[in-house]
Amino acid sequence: MMDASKYTRAYFMPPVPSVKWTKKEYIDKPPIWCSVDLRDGNQALIIPMNLQEKLEFFQLLVKIGFKEIEVGFPASSDTEFAFLRTLIEQNLIPKDVTIQVLTQAREHIIRRTFDALEGCKSKTIIHVYNSTSAAQRESVFKKSREEIIEIAVEGAKLLKQLTEEAGASYQFEYSPESFTGTEMDYALDVCNAVIDVWQPRPDRKVIINLPATVSHSLPHIYASQIEYMCDHLNHRENIIVSLHPHNDRGTGVADTELALLAGADRVEGTLFGNGERTGNVDIVTLALNMYVQGIDPGLDFSNMNEIADTYERLTRMVIPDRQPYAGKLVFAAFSGSHQDAIAKAMQWKETNSSPYWKVPYLPLDPQDIGREYEADVIRINSQSGKGGIGYILEQKYGYVLPAKMREELGYRIKSVSDQLQKELQPDEIRDIFEDKYLDISSPIELVQAHFIQLQGGISTELILVRDGIDKVYHGRGNGRLDAVSNSLKRHCHIDFSIYEYAEHALKRGSDSQACSYVGIEGEDGRIYWGAGIHNDIIDSSVKALISAINKLILVDREKKESEYYYE
Numbered sequence: 001m002m003d004a005s006k007y008t009r010a011y012f013m014p015p016v017p018s019v020k021w022t023k024k025e026y027i028d029k030p031p032i033w034c035s036v037d038l039r040d041g042n043q044a045l046i047i048p049m050n051l052q053e054k055l056e057f058f059q060l061l062v063k064i065g066f067k068e069i070e071v072g073f074p075a076s077s078d079t080e081f082a083f084l085r086t087l088i089e090q091n092l093i094p095k096d097v098t099i100q101v102l103t104q105a106r107e108h109i110i111r112r113t114f115d116a117l118e119g120c121k122s123k124t125i126i127h128v129y130n131s132t133s134a135a136q137r138e139s140v141f142k143k144s145r146e147e148i149i150e151i152a153v154e155g156a157k158l159l160k161q162l163t164e165e166a167g168a169s170y171q172f173e174y175s176p177e178s179f180t181g182t183e184m185d186y187a188l189d190v191c192n193a194v195i196d197v198w199q200p201r202p203d204r205k206v207i208i209n210l211p212a213t214v215s216h217s218l219p220h221i222y223a224s225q226i227e228y229m230c231d232h233l234n235h236r237e238n239i240i241v242s243l244h245p246h247n248d249r250g251t252g253v254a255d256t257e258l259a260l261l262a263g264a265d266r267v268e269g270t271l272f273g274n275g276e277r278t279g280n281v282d283i284v285t286l287a288l289n290m291y292v293q294g295i296d297p298g299l300d301f302s303n304m305n306e307i308a309d310t311y312e313r314l315t316r317m318v319i320p321d322r323q324p325y326a327g328k329l330v331f332a333a334f335s336g337s338h339q340d341a342i343a344k345a346m347q348w349k350e351t352n353s354s355p356y357w358k359v360p361y362l363p364l365d366p367q368d369i370g371r372e373y374e375a376d377v378i379r380i381n382s383q384s385g386k387g388g389i390g391y392i393l394e395q396k397y398g399y400v401l402p403a404k405m406r407e408e409l410g411y412r413i414k415s416v417s418d419q420l421q422k423e424l425q426p427d428e429i430r431d432i433f434e435d436k437y438l439d440i441s442s443p444i445e446l447v448q449a450h451f452i453q454l455q456g457g458i459s460t461e462l463i464l465v466r467d468g469i470d471k472v473y474h475g476r477g478n479g480r481l482d483a484v485s486n487s488l489k490r491h492c493h494i495d496f497s498i499y500e501y502a503e504h505a506l507k508r509g510s511d512s513q514a515c516s517y518v519g520i521e522g523e524d525g526r527i528y529w530g531a532g533i534h535n536d537i538i539d540s541s542v543k544a545l546i547s548a549i550n551k552l553i554l555v556d557r558e559k560k561e562s563e564y565y566y567e
Contacts, residue, residue: 009216009217010135010181010214011180011181011216011217011221011225012134012181012182012183012184012225013184013221013224013225014184014224014225014227015184015185015228018224018225018227018228018231018262019224019227020227020262021223021224021227021258021261021262021263024261026293026295027257027260027261027290027293027295028295029295030287030290030295030297030298030299031243031260031264031265031266032067032068032240032242032265032266032267033066033067033068033266033267033269033283033287033297033298033299034066034068034069034070034100034242034266034267034268034269035061035066035068035069035070035268035269035270035271035283036100036244036269036270036275036280037057037061037270037271037274038054038057038058038061038069038070038071038072038083039070039071039072039073039102040070040268040270040280041270041271041274041275041280041315042054042072043073043276044274044275044276044279045274045315045316045317046316047316048079049314049315050079051079051082051083051086054071054072054079055083055086055087055092056310056314057310057314057315058071058087058092060307060310060311061271062094062097063300064299064300064301064307065298065299065300066097066299067096067098068097068098068099068100068125069097069098069099069100070099070100070101070102070125070127070268071083071084071087071099071101072084072101073102073103074101074103074112074113074116074117075103075108075109075112075113081112081116084099084101084116084117085116087099087122088119088120088121088122089119093122095122097122097123098122098124098125099120099123099124100124100125100126100127101113101116101117101124101126101127102127102128102129103126103127103128103129104128104129104130105128105129105130105151105152105154105155105156106155107154110128110155110158110159110162111158111162113126114166117166117168117170118166120168123171124168124170124171125170125171125172125173125207126159126163126170126171126172126173127173127174127175127207127209128155128156128159128172128173128174128175129175129176129177129209130148130151130152130155130177131148131176131177131178131213132148132152132176132177132178132179132182132186132187132190133178133179133180133181133182133213134181134182134183135178135181136177136178136181145186145189148190149189149190149193152174152176152190152193152194153193153194153197156172156193156194156197156198157197159198160172160198169204171204171205171206172198172206172207173206173207173208173209173242174191174194174206174207174208174209175208175209175210175211175244176190176191176210176211177211177213178211178213178214179210179211179212179213179225180211180212180213180214180215180216181214181216184225184228184229187210187229188228188229188232188233191208191229192233192234194206194208195208195233195235195239196234199235200235200238200239201238202237202238205238205239205240206235206238206240207240207242207266208229208233208239208240208241208242209242209243209244209266209268210225210226210229210241210242210243210244211243211244211245211246211268212243212245212246212252213244213246214248214277215245215246215247215248215252215255216248216249217249218251219251219254219255219257219258222245222255222258222259223255223258223259223261223262224262226241226243226259226262226263227262227263229241230262230263231263240265240266241263241264241265241266242264242265242266242267242268243255243256243259243260243266243267243268243281244267244268244280244281245259245269245280245281246275246276246277246278246279246280246281247277247278247279247280247281247282248277248278250278252269252273252278252279252280252281253281253282253285253286253289255281256269256286257286257289267281267283267286268280269281269282269283269286270282270283271283271284271307271311272284272308272311272317272323272326273285274315274317282324283299284301284324284325284326285324285325287299287301288301288324288325288364288369291364291368292364301369302368302370303369303370304325304326304370304371305370305371306370308326325364326369329379331362331364331366331371332377332378332379333361333377333378333379334379334381334383334423335383335384335385336383336384336385336386336387336388336410337385338360338361339378339384339385339387339388339389339391340385340386340387340388341360341361341387342359342360342361342362342377342378342387342388342391343378343387343390343391345359345360346359346373346391362377378391378392379423380392380413380417380423380424380426380429381414381417381422381423381424382414382415382417382418383414384410384413384414384417385410386403386406386407386409386410389406389409389410390406390409390410392426392429393429393430393433396426396430397426397430398506398515399430399433399506399515399531400502400504400515401433401517401531402502402517402519404499404519404527404529405500405519405529408527408529409432409433409436409437412436413429413432416432433531437529437530437531438532438533438547439532439533439543439547440530440546440547440548440550440551441547441550443466443467443550443553443554444464444465444466444488444492444546444549444550444553445464445466446462446463446464446539446542446543446546447463447464447465447470448462449461449462449463449484449538449539449542450462451480451483454476457476457478457483458476458477458479458480458482458483459474459475459476460474460475460476460477460480460483460487461473461474462475462484462488462542466492473487473488473490473491474487475487475488475490480541480542481501481518481542481545484542484545485498485545488545488546488549492549492553494522494549494552494553494556495522496520496521496522496523496528496549496552497520497521498518498519498520498521498545499519499520499521499527500517500518500519501516501517501518501519501541501544502516502517503515503516503517503540503541506533512535513533513534513535513540514535514537514541515531515532515533515540516532516533516537516540516541516543516544517529517530517531517544518530518531518532518541518544518545518547518548519548520545520548520549520552522552522555522556526555528548528549528551528552528555529548529551530543530544530547530548530549530550530551531544532545532546
């Protein structure tokens with residue numbers, strides 16, 4: 001890569017300023033969508049789809065809601081020809097769907113295309129093309145401008161003639177292939193020459209497709225090229241200006257969006273951007289970009305997982321994990337700060353009635369395309385934080401941990417993920433929480449707790465198993481938890497204070513269980529957390545306290561054993 005000087009800009013600016021599109025802020029309506037997955041997408045596959053696979057893919061496109069579908073290049077191969085014949089003969093084309101077939105502007109190919117369409121009663125677009133770029137004229141065809149125009153005009157005339165002979169009402173489409181590498185005034189001349197042959201009417205509009213067959217420029221250049229054509233095409237009121245961008249520069253979506261601002265009416269593209277070289281424009285991304293700005297694109301991606309799975313199975317392509325909207329990880333937040341913001345916004349949304357989706361880091365509500373919050377949004381690894389971990393425990397298992405306890409658990413979870421070098425699944429997070437905090441029953445296990453209301457306080461009798469021996473402890477306090485706390489301090493010869501207490505119901509209904517959380521502060525200034533679950537809220541709080549005390553006792557024993565060892 002030492003000789004960039006051998007490259008030159010291969011695009012052409014319009015001969016007059018064409019920048020009205022720059023004053024528009026957003027796309028206010030969806031274009032006419034035409035899927036070219038079965039032709040442009042299919043020809044880019046290592047193993048093209050067979051007949052049955054193409055039929056299934058066609059049905060998928062219909063289910064999504066495409067009303068125009070390019071079904072192939074019937075003159076190019078027996079499979080392409082047979083696919084079109086199968087659609088026609090088995091009456092598989094819905095009444096509200098228009099099929100499109102592609103042909104070069106060559107007589108024998110056009111005639112073969114009409115043979116493939118024989119008996120077709122469905123709405124049909126015949127799409128004819130020839131290359132017009134300066135590079136192709138010079139080095140491939142070695143023809144003059146006039147000779148290239150003649151190819152386009154003769155092809156247009158033959159389409160019109162054969163359609164009349166067949167008594168059909170096919171719609172016509174013309175593409176100056178390699179439009180973006182064609183001088184703009186010349187591209188206009190070619191298109192207008194074709195338009196003049198076809199003489200479009202309000203009831204029989206002509207499609208002029210302006211492809212970025214190869215993307216050569218920044219997106220704003222393509223937009224200006226499209227605006228120039230829209231402003232100068234003959235019979236513009238009866239012309240549907242169509243786009244067919246490729247993605248050589250990685251700007252296919254941006255090219256299309258700006259070109260729509262510039263006046264285009266229609267888009268040809270593929271699901272997930274499959275196509276030659278770096279691909280065609282990705283219609284999924286385009287459509288959902290509109291959707292998240294409040295514009296209904298008219299396509300249904302509410303079951304994205306099914307669409308993606310079907311696409312991958314039939315094409316043998318793989319959708320990248322970070323593909324916009326459709327990738328498996330596009331909603332996943334591993335960052336602690338991102339998780340915390342998402343979790344708080346989701347909780348805010350539950351208690352506020354705003355009609356608008358306002359969740360940081362999530363421009364699209366995952367449920368709109370069939371994704372689940374717990375499975376797709378909050379993902380836990382060594383980069384995660386307490387907010388995401390707390391959100392999973394609350395949403396999936398009903399545990400609402402106090403903030404400080406959640407923070408301590410967060411560090412523990414991150415450490416486990418870091419040591420294992422893997423993402424932790426929700427059930428693994430739950431297991432770690434329950435193993436380290438919930439109902440810890442050693443060295444002290446609660447058997448029963450009895451309370452008596454006294455004047456000025458509470459008396460308790462605890463039946464415990466301590467280090468395998470049954471014990472009965474008594475104590476008094478201002479409340480039940482205080483009485484249990486005083487009893488254990490005195491009989492276990494430990495000192496601590498209650499740092500925090502919280503409780504909530506795990507389930508609704510008559511069989512609901514209570515979950516309690518207790519944090520105690522030991523003499524060392526450290527906070528020890530425990531949790532308890534029981535049908536009775538008092539028992540759950542006592543179990544939580546004992547869980548915390550057990551952790552304190554175990555740490556104290558480890559410390560003393562360590563001191564004894566070193567002595």
